[in-house]
Amino acid sequence: MQLDKLVHFHKTVGNHTRLRIIGLLKEGGALHGQAIAGKLGLTPPTISHHLTKLKEIDIVYQRRDKNTIYYALNERKLDLLAEAITRLGDDDMNEELQVTDEEKHKVLNNFIGTDGRIKSMPAQLKKRLIILEHIIKGLEAGKSYPEPKINEHIKQFHDDFATIRREFIMHQFMTRDKGYYELNPRELWLI
Amino acid sequence: MQLDKLVHFHKTVGNHTRLRIIGLLKEGGALHGQAIAGKLGLTPPTISHHLTKLKEIDIVYQRRDKNTIYYALNERKLDLLAEAITRLGDDDMNEELQVTDEEKHKVLNNFIGTDGRIKSMPAQLKKRLIILEHIIKGLEAGKSYPEPKINEHIKQFHDDFATIRREFIMHQFMTRDKGYYELNPRELWLI
DNA sequence: CCTATGATTAGATAATTATCTAATTAGATT
């Protein structure tokens, strides 16, 4: 991570109100704007202002339900940035996390048969993520799926839909709410 | 770590010049003021200004040799603070939002008369939440109420049922769907 | 199409702050 980005991150987090918002989201899960405003004793425009800043550094994301937008913490991002601090002066950061298209192709060729089904799930996280990404690409962003639909979709690739479905949640590809599943924004994906 | 302290830390580190100083000290070991000023193309007073801020958060310490003061990075501190980031929002950060049972009793006694009705709605959010919680406790979880039923229930406590009903939604005590109201699970309540 | 609700944008204001030059302080050396 380069200097400017790190500055931007700290500048954003170095504010009383914004830290309190982060705290609220951490303890309370997703909240909508007016709830945050109420709890902090500030007006909605002010909260809006802070939320856009928090979104800029990618630490909160949003989900819309009717007229209400729920904001939630991207905790993984938090961890990554914490790590970045200790490596402040170092230059060779981040590279090891990138995956090239070529690498993806190779993994897909190795683990997916000519019939399109998964021959076996790789054990290594990096490769698993590539497979998961491949599966989830068949789903539509912004659409809400009931659990059976998800199962059905996964079964096209692999019989163990329960494990894979769980990994979708675990690795932040999707969100579950009351039995309904929805893709997370791509920036949240770990790949 | 306290909220204020965390804010102070991030505010301090969230500055282009100061991060560059940290970077210099990390790669170059101890440096004296004028050397830093030279490398960054700034004047000594400016560097002095930033160094006092970095000393405030205890991330830089100094050693004097004759007239020259050498500044060095406290890397252990850096690690500690990085760790604190992942705990943003944990435990004691939100202390001021916790409410004890004793506190609740006190508020209820103050705002609710012997007839069980609300004498006046407190303005302070924390107290309002206590009153709202009290009112909503008379409703049953999992049951779906039409709007008139809700109004009726609230009117036992206060005549302004519209405002209170709206606050139930706003503060996530309940959900409305097509004119029907249902309690949210308790974990969602802000109290 | 109309209305209600929640979010965002625009614009204003007051507070904070990064930076400079000029002046001052603190040690060290002669």
Next chain:
DNA sequence: AATCTAATTAGATAATTATCTAATCATAGG
């Protein structure tokens, strides 16, 4: 004591920003 060197403080200025009110936008539901 006089002088040199490095650091700090004072004071000024320009830029940034947290917050508010008022206005606008976007979506849902009739």
